[in-house]
Each structure stands twice: as structure tokens, then as C-alpha cells.
Amino acid sequence: xxNRLVNIGxxxxxxxxxxxxxxxxxxxxxxxARTTLTFRLKTISELDWxxxxxxxxxxxxxxxxxxxxxxxxxxNIVVETIGGYEPAxxxxxxxxxxxxxxxxxxxxxxxxxxxxxxxIAQENGVDLMFEASVGGGxxxxxSLREGLIANRIESMFGILNGTCNYILTKxxxxxxxxxxxxxxxxxxxxxxxxxxxxxxxxxxAHKLTILxxxxxxxxxxxxxxxxxxxxxxxxQDIDFxxxxxxxxxxxxxxxxxxxxxxxxxxPTLVSNSHLLSAVSNELNAIFVQGDxxxxxxxxxxxxxxxxxxxxxxxxxxxxxxDLMLQEGEKYCNRSISLVEHSDLVPIGExxxxxxxxxxxxxxxxxxxxISGVLAEHGISIASMVQLETQExxxxxxxxxxxxxxxxxxxxxxxxxxxxxDFVKDDHIRLRIF
Amino acid sequence: xxNRLVNIGxxxxxxxxxxxxxxxxxxxxxxxARTTLTFRLKTISELDWxxxxxxxxxxxxxxxxxxxxxxxxxxNIVVETIGGYEPAxxxxxxxxxxxxxxxxxxxxxxxxxxxxxxxIAQENGVDLMFEASVGGGxxxxxSLREGLIANRIESMFGILNGTCNYILTKxxxxxxxxxxxxxxxxxxxxxxxxxxxxxxxxxxAHKLTILxxxxxxxxxxxxxxxxxxxxxxxxQDIDFxxxxxxxxxxxxxxxxxxxxxxxxxxPTLVSNSHLLSAVSNELNAIFVQGDxxxxxxxxxxxxxxxxxxxxxxxxxxxxxxDLMLQEGEKYCNRSISLVEHSDLVPIGExxxxxxxxxxxxxxxxxxxxISGVLAEHGISIASMVQLETQExxxxxxxxxxxxxxxxxxxxxxxxxxxxxDFVKDDHIRLRIF
Numbered sequence: 001x002x003n004r005l006v007n008i009g010x011x012x013x014x015x016x017x018x019x020x021x022x023x024x025x026x027x028x029x030x031x032x033a034r035t036t037l038t039f040r041l042k043t044i045s046e047l048d049w050x051x052x053x054x055x056x057x058x059x060x061x062x063x064x065x066x067x068x069x070x071x072x073x074x075x076n077i078v079v080e081t082i083g084g085y086e087p088a089x090x091x092x093x094x095x096x097x098x099x100x101x102x103x104x105x106x107x108x109x110x111x112x113x114x115x116x117x118x119x120i121a122q123e124n125g126v127d128l129m130f131e132a133s134v135g136g137g138x139x140x141x142x143s144l145r146e147g148l149i150a151n152r153i154e155s156m157f158g159i160l161n162g163t164c165n166y167i168l169t170k171x172x173x174x175x176x177x178x179x180x181x182x183x184x185x186x187x188x189x190x191x192x193x194x195x196x197x198x199x200x201x202x203x204x205a206h207k208l209t210i211l212x213x214x215x216x217x218x219x220x221x222x223x224x225x226x227x228x229x230x231x232x233x234x235x236q237d238i239d240f241x242x243x244x245x246x247x248x249x250x251x252x253x254x255x256x257x258x259x260x261x262x263x264x265x266x267p268t269l270v271s272n273s274h275l276l277s278a279v280s281n282e283l284n285a286i287f288v289q290g291d292x293x294x295x296x297x298x299x300x301x302x303x304x305x306x307x308x309x310x311x312x313x314x315x316x317x318x319x320x321x322d323l324m325l326q327e328g329e330k331y332c333n334r335s336i337s338l339v340e341h342s343d344l345v346p347i348g349e350x351x352x353x354x355x356x357x358x359x360x361x362x363x364x365x366x367x368x369x370i371s372g373v374l375a376e377h378g379i380s381i382a383s384m385v386q387l388e389t390q391e392x393x394x395x396x397x398x399x400x401x402x403x404x405x406x407x408x409x410x411x412x413x414x415x416x417x418x419x420x421d422f423v424k425d426d427h428i429r430l431r432i433f
Numbered sequence: 434x435x436n437r438l439v440n441i442g443x444x445x446x447x448x449x450x451x452x453x454x455x456x457x458x459x460x461x462x463x464x465x466a467r468t469t470l471t472f473r474l475k476t477i478s479e480l481d482w483x484x485x486x487x488x489x490x491x492x493x494x495x496x497x498x499x500x501x502x503x504x505x506x507x508x509n510i511v512v513e514t515i516g517g518y519e520p521a522x523x524x525x526x527x528x529x530x531x532x533x534x535x536x537x538x539x540x541x542x543x544x545x546x547x548x549x550x551x552x553i554a555q556e557n558g559v560d561l562m563f564e565a566s567v568g569g570g571x572x573x574x575x576s577l578r579e580g581l582i583a584n585r586i587e588s589m590f591g592i593l594n595g596t597c598n599y600i601l602t603k604x605x606x607x608x609x610x611x612x613x614x615x616x617x618x619x620x621x622x623x624x625x626x627x628x629x630x631x632x633x634x635x636x637x638a639h640k641l642t643i644l645x646x647x648x649x650x651x652x653x654x655x656x657x658x659x660x661x662x663x664x665x666x667x668x669q670d671i672d673f674x675x676x677x678x679x680x681x682x683x684x685x686x687x688x689x690x691x692x693x694x695x696x697x698x699x700p701t702l703v704s705n706s707h708l709l710s711a712v713s714n715e716l717n718a719i720f721v722q723g724d725x726x727x728x729x730x731x732x733x734x735x736x737x738x739x740x741x742x743x744x745x746x747x748x749x750x751x752x753x754x755d756l757m758l759q760e761g762e763k764y765c766n767r768s769i770s771l772v773e774h775s776d777l778v779p780i781g782e783x784x785x786x787x788x789x790x791x792x793x794x795x796x797x798x799x800x801x802x803i804s805g806v807l808a809e810h811g812i813s814i815a816s817m818v819q820l821e822t823q824e825x826x827x828x829x830x831x832x833x834x835x836x837x838x839x840x841x842x843x844x845x846x847x848x849x850x851x852x853x854d855f856v857k858d859d860h861i862r863l864r865i866f
Contacts, residue, residue, distance in 0.1 A: 023583045023725055033650050033770070034582055131580070137726035139572075139580025147564070147572025149467055150456045150746035217466050275732065278708055292456055292743040293570035293733060299708065300729030310726040313583035325758040337466070 005038045006320045009069035009100075011091055012082035013046035016105055016132070018053045019309030020079050025056065027313075037320050039313075045069045070094050077319055079312060080104040089113055096120045096128065101319040103312050105132035111206035111222045114213070118335040127322070127334040129315035134160060134207040135284050137307025138300040139314060144214045144288070145336075151290025153215035156254040157433065160207040162282035162302040163198035164230050164250040166190040168267075169280045171238045172247060178233055190282050201229040201250060201265040208252035211286070212263055215254060218341035220263065226347040228266035232428055237357060240385065240399045241269050241430075246355075247277040251433060260343025262350050269355050269432040276433075348408040353382070353432035356400045358417070359424040362389050366422055367398065377413040379405040395424055401432065438471045439753045442502035442533075444524055445515035446479035449538055449565070451486050452742030453512050458489065460746070470753050472746075478502045503527050510752055512745060513537040522546055529553045529561065534752040536745050538565035544639035544655045547646070551768040560755070560767040562748035567593060567640040568717050570740025571733040572747060577647045577721070578769075584723025586648035589687040590866065593640040595715035595735040596631035597663050597683040599623040601700075602713045604671045605680060611666055623715050633662040634683060634698040641685035644719070645696055648687060651774035653696065659780040661699035665861055670790060673818065673832045674702050674863075679788075680710040684866065693776025695783050702788050702865040709866075781841040786815070786865035789833045791850070792857040795822050799855055800831065810846040812838040828857055834865065 008024060010017050024041040031039050043061040045068055061068065069078055070091065078095040082088050083106055092109070095102050097120060104110070110117070110130050121128045131141045135158075144153070159165050163185060170181040182199070185191035197203045205227045212220040230250050241248050246269035255262040270277040275297055279285040284302030289295050301307040318334075360366050371381060385399045402410075410429065417423055441457060443450050457474040464472050476494040478501055494501065502511055503524065511528040515521050516539055525542070528535045530553060537543070543550070543563050554561045564574045568591075577586070592598050596618060603614040615632070618624035630636045638660045645653040663683050674681050679702035688695040703710040708730055712718040717735030722728050734740040751767075793799050804814060818832045835843075843862065850856055 019725075027583055027585070027725075030585060030650075031583065034578075036766075137581075137723075138729055139576045142575065142580045143572045145467075146751065147575045147747045148570075148743065149464070149750050150460055150743045152460070152463060217463075275708070275711055278711055290570075290743065292452075292460075292739040292746075294737075294740055296571055296731075296733030298729075298731060301727045304727075306725040307727055310581065310583045310723065313725075314580045317582050318579065322758060325755060333469075 003038070004036060004324065005040055006077060006316070006323065007040050007042045007075045008077050008079065008316060009043040009045070009072065009075040010041065010079045010081060011045050011066055011069055012080065013044050013053065014081060015305045016308050016312070017044070017046070017079070017081035018055060019305035020081065020312050021055055021057070023309045023313045031317065035317055035320065037324070039316065039320070042075055043069050043072060066091060070098060075100060076323055077101045077103060077316055079316070080106060085109060085113070089117070092117055092128065093120050096124050096126055099124050099126050101126045101129070103129045103315040103319070105130070105308055105312060107133040107203070107206040107210060111209035114336070115219055115338055118338055122333060122335055127319060129319060129334065130210065131315045132308045132311035134210050135286060135298065136300065136302040136304060137310045138284060138286070138298045138302070139311065140211070140286050140298045141214065142314070143298060144211065148288065148290050148293055151292045152256065153254070154256055154289045154291055156211060156215060156252070156286060156288050157276060158208065158211065158252040158286040159249055159276060159279050159284050160252050160286070160302065161198050161204045161250060162284060163191045163195060164204070165279065165284070166282045167199070168230060168233070168248055168250065171233070171235055172242065175235060177235045178231060199229050199231055201227040204250060204252050204265045208254065208263060208265055211252070212254050212261065213336050216256070216261060216341055217337045218339050219337060220261070220341050221344070224344050226264045226266070230267050233267055236397065237428060237430065240357065241355065243385070244269070244383065244401060245272050246270060246432065247272060248430070249276060249279070257345060259349070260345045261341060262345045264347065264350070267430055269430055271433070274433070348406070348411065350407050351404045352407060353404050354402045354410055355430040355432055356402070357428045358398045359395050359426045360398055361422040362394055362396045363422065369420060370398065370417055373413050373416045374402065377405070377409040379409055379413055436471070437469060437757065438473055439510060439749070439756065440473050440475045440508045441510050441512065441749060442476040442478070442505065442508040443474065443512045443514060444478050444499055444502055445513065446477055446486065447514060448738045449741050449745070450477065450479070450512070450514035451488060452738035453514065453745050454488055454490070456742045456746045464750065468750060468753065470757065472749065472753070475508055476502050476505060499524060503531060508533060509756055510534045510536060510749055512749070513539060518542060518546070522550070525550055525561065526553050529557050529559055532557050532559050534559045534562070536562045536748040536752070538563070538741055538745060540566040540636070540639040540643060544642035547769070548652055548771055551771055555766060555768055560752060562752060562767065563643065564748050565741045565744035567643050568719060568731065569733065569735040569737060570743045571717060571719070571731045571735070572744065573644070573719050573731045574647065575747070576731060577644065581721065581723050581726055581729070584725045585689065586687070587689055587722045587724055589644055589648060589685070589719060589721050590709060591641065591644065591685040591719040592682055592709060592712050592717050593685050593719070593735065594631050594637045594683060595717060596624045596628060597637070598712065598717070599715045600632070601663060601666070601681055601683065604666070604668055605675065608668060610668045611664060632664055634660040637683060637685050637698045641687065641696060641698055644685070645687050645694065646769050649689070649694060649774055650770045651772050652770065653694070653774050654777070657777050659697045659699070663700050666700055669830060670861060670863065673790065674788065676818070677816065677834060678705050679703060679865065680705060681863070682709060690778060692782070693778045694774060695778045697780065697783070700863055702863055704866070707866070781839070781844065783840050784837045785840060786837050787835045787843055788863040788865055789835070790861045791831045792828050792859045793831055794855040795827055795829045796855065802853060803831065803850055806846050806849045807835065810838070810842040812842055812846055
């Protein structure tokens, strides 16, 4: 690296790409003062040059040919911001093969095809960095892999999807139903036109895959994570949870337990005395417990042009530091482990406290029959609410909070309970943290 | 560095030294899996070898001669854990001159003599690392200097002293007076026998000096920071604050404002809607706002053997990574800037909202005179409480919350108010965040 100059190429000038360009153009002096390095945004490849982005790209090579980035021997670091699987995968692997470091925010790609990409990076003596892929601007990846490196990570509980957290917060604070809150989130730009990946929990599971791989120092298979989204949550569940002192959050859960890793994504009742319950709107937070450090929490914006760019440029600076120290072929791998993790604990074997809501016909004996089935399966009830109704034989909700019980026992009990003719189809089972 | 082996020497085997030894002895395999490096605790120098520490030091050189660490050419990294100014300063500078990297948790030393030490480190092509000096196990130093490097830091609000936070939490939750809460903290080991440095705000100011230097990329003079401790806080202030929806916290404040840096340590009323208000007991948190990332928060244990060791070993690993990449004389400075910061905003020029409590004789016209003086100085009242009393001419507290006003105006107004014969000596002025 001559003259302490780092040449950067960006692929894609959407929200994230524009943010990265903005940091490099606006914070050049700040970065130079802090690192003694000059970061030069050399080339941007993008297909749509018509769109107004409010960026002064004087001096930057603006091209529609991705080769101008991938094949330029002067470019040290490539930032991939186009997202999705293809052509992102091809572009990243080509950049790595050309011995360029790569920075990406592409969680879907890292979670599902990370193994291939990290292998290519290692084989070529370069690194693939992905701080922005989880928690947006929160330096959680760096904290896990560097700051907390002395720790066995015992557990993590993360609010990792801003869209879901925004929707749940609005349901909680404004008494909205799911569909209304989703509509509001879309209008305010906190949810996509097609929100499926977010509200299904899929995006959270991508992020959990990445965090879990770092925490366990192994490759965690994305498709073996148990995932439930938030679409089944109703306003009445939010209200019941509130009355018991809980807030419902979509949590990514990592627990190192006897027998392996317990990894799950599902809506969870979080006690209002826990800091995570206070993480509102589109914000993210990750609660991390290590065997030496104890309990820590990292909080901040999980998405957006500027926070994402902050994280990406953090990666760029780290890689540049390596470039400056490296001599010849020296290489100090920042990859995650490529050993696959084989011990995921099946969801059935996990124990949880549960929140159950049934809609039942209001007649004598209903509660006794339901609690009888739970007792048969060794599930004991911690608290219960049954609302009064004026009308005879009308339907009423019954809400039960259980003590800890196995998922298997609960699934079996639920199946039996749902067979009672007095129990209507509309029911829900949530976990309590 | 041969065979990917890093040799470590520890100076001092008190709480922190024992913790570091424990990590290196217990987590060796974990660290090797994560870094491919072997961390060998080669030598510990300590004067008291009688004390039981529950550590198996087989294979470690246990010595009372600090030279065995400082002069051993095989030792790559020295960990200083004895604290205080001397002989810590001499030991660290000698280690650096012998071209060993040094890791310390010594906030007092870094805050007051950092400039000399960082210069020696730079001159010798080695680094002095200090993650554990602020926020214990929370990777806040790393986050500021690396993860958030793309950001101009606009403000930071930190709960940085576990002793003070524990005392204030107990006063808040259990209705204790300051002296009782302090005694309880001492009994539980959360406060020293001589707690002066903690409760005076001095320790918090040391830590703020370090954070401010990193955030501003300059050396901030410790002795120019405005500091107030928590000894004047009474239970009634806690209760009044609570009734207005606030929790009193000792905050370290960093604000980049027009005219320079506004740096302060003082007890502060934090709104209960702010996440910092929920940081309880001995825990620490730092709320950081950057121009790209927005608002982030870092939370965790601010002290203790294990969290501090977690942070120190994080530094050891970073330095080892550098050792591995470095070839010959190559050196990539991790020091903080040695340029002194000249633009600290004097406290008088800062504007704040204020909480005022006066003890006054209960007679007509008192409130009108007090509020009259405030009005004269352009200070307007946001809310007010005056409690009833049964006895004639007895003393009553009056509590006022003001809108934003300058510190100068407030100081002038207070001086006048305190001259009224109906106002007793016992009064307090706190800031609101």
C-alpha cells in the first residue's frame, strides 16, 4: 500500500452504497486524523445513474461496468451493497479471487453461503467483513469476535429486526392490530412493500446464524434454526402480556446448553424489568452473556443508510490497518470458522415458560379440563386470566402463564386441548423470557 | 513471533491480575481455536505470594522481581495491574522502552500521564492498550476507536462508576440516605473502605478524560473537567426526582458544541423514559451519539475481576494479531492522539435545565421572591413543588424544575437567593438531562 492510500470501489449505489460514499467523501479528514491513512473512493459501479442521490461524485469514476471495480488492480477494498444472492455472490467471490478485501452488509448471503465465500477469502489471503450485516451501526460483530474474545458466550438475546420491533412497539403503545401497525410501518418506511422476510422471522434468523457462528466459533446451519414470525400476534396478546408485566418482542435466542446450541427466533414475552423490554421502535439491541464478562448489552439503530455506512467504514478501516501492517504474503485471517456445528438442540428438547391464549365457549368445567391436560403433561400453571362475559355460551379468551416445561410436552398437551369441542381454532402459544 | 506463541508477563496478582491469569489458564483452548495463537502466561511478578488465590500456577514463573517480567526478551506483552501512579508509571515506561506492548486498566494513570506514556510507546514502536480502564468488561474503547471510527462523536452520556450507581440505586429503590447506602455498598464490596475517589466523581472524571480523548482525537486535560460528586444528594432529592419522572444518576457528559467540548461529571436527573435511567446497581453504560450511526448504547459490568480480565485479554489478542502481521519494524500505532485539546467550554457558558431544592421558612411571599430572582436572570420555571406543613414558621422544602438556562445565570441567581434570610443553608442544584 503506497503513500498510505487505500483505494475503495463500491458495487451498487442504493441506500447503503450512497451512505458509504457519503462517509468516504465527508469524513475523509476525520478518518485521516484518526488513522493517518487516506481513504479514496475510486470507483462506483451502478446501473442506474439517473436517480438523484444528493452526492457530489466529482473525481470518482462512475461506471456501469462492475469489471471496473473487480478488475482494477489499484482497488484494495470492494464494498458490495447490492444485496440478495446473485449476482452478489459472483461479484464478491470474483473480488476475493482478485485478492481484494470485501466488505458487505449482505446478511442473507453470509448466513447461507458464507462457508463458500470465507473459503475463497482464505485461499486468496484476503478477508470478507460483514459488521453491517447484524445490528446495523452497532459494533456487535467486532465486540463478539474481538472485545469479548476471552469469553465463552453462554447466551445472547437479540432484537435484530427493526421492522418487527417497530410494529410490536406500535401495537404496544398505540393499541393497534398487527395489520394496522404493519401498514403504518410501510408508510413510514420502516417496512418494505413486501415485508415477508422481516415479519416471518427469516431476516432475524439470518442474523442469528451469523452471531451464533461467531459466538460458537463454528458454522451454524441457517436452515436448522427454529423460526416463528410475528404475524400471529394480536393486540389482545400484547394487552394480556402488558397486564402480566411483559412486553412482546421478536427475539433471536442463542443458548449454549448441555447437548449443544439452542437457537431460536420467536416472539417472546420479555419482563418489563429487563432492559430489552425498553428497546423500542426500529431500534435493535443484543444482550450478550459471557463466562468472564457477565451480562452486556449493545443497543442502536439496526438499519438505515447512515448507521449501515458507519459499520461498513469501520470494516474498511480495520482492513486498511491490516494492509498497512502486512508485508508480502503475511495474512491474518479474520474469517469465521469453517467447521460446521453439528449439535443443535431440537426445539422439542428445549424448556420454556409459556404464554397460552385459548378462545373457548364459556361454560362450566372448561378450565378444569384444560388445566387437567396440562397437568397430565407435567405442565404447571403460574398464573391465569379468564375474562367475564355477559352473554351465555359466547366465546371468551383464557390466558395461562406456565412454569417451565418442555416444548415437546407443550406441543402434545396443545394438540389434546385443541381437540376439545369447546376450544375454538384461534389460539396462540408464546414463550416467556 | 515464533510458533505463533505469545509470551505474557503480569505485574501484580491482586484482583485484576488474578483474573487475567485465570483467563489465560482456563481459556487457552478457546483462544487458540479463535486465533490460532497460543497464549502463554510466562511470568507473574508479585510481592505477596502468601495470599490464597485459588489459581494453579504450575509452569508459570512466580517471582517477586519485576525485572523478571520487564527484562525478559521473550515476553511480548506486559500486563500492569498494580494501579496507582508509582511504581506503575515506571514499570509501564520501562516495559515500553524494552519494546514490549503493555496492557493496563489503570485509568488514573492514563488520564493524567497518558501523554508521556503514549509518546514512549510511539517512540519504541509498541502500543499501550487500556480497554479495561473504562466500563470494565464493556468494549467501549474498541467501539469508539474502531467500530464507530467513521463518526464524529456528537455526545456521550456515561454511567461510569459502579460504586456511585450502586449507592444511588439503593437510595432510589430502598429509600436510604446517602450514608446508609454507602455503608451497605462497603459491606457488599461495591465501595472501598476509602470511597473518596468514587463518590467525589474523580474516578468518573478519569474515565471521561479517556473517552473524551478518543472521541475528540485529542488529549483532553483531566484537570479542566468540571466535577461534582454525589455526596450532597439526599433521599428527599431522590424522592422529588422520582415524583417528576426522573432517576438521579452520576453522569459523565461529553458534548461537542459550538466553541469546543463541554465536559462534565455531575449528578443528573435522567428521564425515566431514557434507557440510561434503567441502568441499575453496580452496572455501567455509555450512551454514544455519532453523526452517522445515531444513538447507540453500551452496557455491562464496570468493574470486577472477571469483567476486567475479559477486557484485558481482548487487548492482548489485538496486540498479538499485530505481532503476527508485523514484519521487522512495521508498526501501526494504536495510541491516542497526542495533540492537546484547547477548546473546553467553561462550565459557566453551558446551558442546562436545573433542579433546585431550597429549605425555606414557611411564610407568605417566599416563592414570589425566589421566582422573582430567577426571572431577573432570565430563568423560567417549568414545574414546582411546595409541601404543606402543619407548624407555623417551620421550614419547608421548595423544589423547582427550570427550563434551560445558562450555568452563569443560575450561579448568579442562586447567590442572590441564598442571601434571603428565609432561605436556609441546606439547598441543592442539580442538572436535568
